[in-house]
Amino acid sequence: MDSTKIDFLFYSPEIEKNNCLDAVDSLHAVKVLRKKQGDIIQVTDGLGGWYRCSISDPNPKSCVLNILEVEKDYNSPKRRIFVGICPTKNADRIEYFIEKSVEIGVSGIFFIKTQHTYPKKINLERFRKIAISGMKQSLKAYLPEMTDLLSFNSFLKQSTRFTQKLIAHLDEQAIDVTKIPLESDLLILIGPEGDFSKEELKLAHENKFKTVTLGENRLRTETAGVVAVSILNLL
Known part of the structure; x- marks a missing residue:
């Protein structure tokens, strides 16, 4: 059609x-x-x-x-991209991420509460409406899965379903995300406005998350999310 x-x-x-x-x-x-x-x-x-x-x-x-x-399976994506992301203090910013990532092509969003995450709760119903609107606007047939706000440990438990897990973080061990072979299903974790704590980074690595960079620039949480979905869709 x-x-x-x-x-x-x-x-x-x-x-x-x-x-x-x-x-x-x-x-x-x-x-x-x-x-x-x-x-x-x-x-x-x-x-x-x-x-x-x-x-x-x-x-x-x-x-x-x-x-x-x-x-069935109308314009199915070549790669299913899931994003773990922390809600921002300004709700408009995370709503921007939801809208744009759906338009670009995201398969699922995990909302995560870390030590440096400010909001204590999210309006999942509103987030879902924004996702539906983005799906309609971009003429897509897939509405992404979305979770309520998860603790970091709960998120790590749910992440076990993925064999390829990435965490966007600027450090000496990070690999350019464009330089690694990508699987058909993958999960990328985006940090909060105050960055991950040392303990959270350690837990992520223990749970087989590979550190990657999205470029040399330091990005806001919602910008990093949009950039990640864009790059991973294009590769």
Whole structure:
């Protein structure tokens, strides 16, 4: 299916079960975009499913669809990139990272609380809405996995599912990330605004994280996250 002619992408995680849009997307489709019965729209389930649908009932509360064509694993990424990142003191900055990393192509985000992480909690529901918006805007069929705020130790336990684990940190042992062979699934850890503690760096290395650099410049947390996702997608 050609995505270049799509004016708007809708999200319905259970489209095959419910054959309709939720209240928010229904209102947008019918009242804002003025979609009518018989109009063709594109819908994703956020799991790689891409659906070409016609509107059978343009109800602004629950727009009913008729699925015409389905494509699974639509534009599947060549590499699944997961990022472990610490929420920033200014929420706008981490929200910027979420939006841009989804547009570029991130498969999952772990939100981590380190010794130097300022926020004690996150608004995961808002973060998810930003991710959905980014997915729609960039016409992608994959909504990234996102965790609630994890302790550093909890994150390390979850990281055992990855065979390639990287940590972005400027030190003498760090390798340029562009110089290493990359696997199809990988995890990269981005530090907090106050950097990792010595203990956290030690734990990361003990848990088989390899230290890499994203260049010679010192970057803000959210900038480093966006740069990491960009580089790893291009390599």
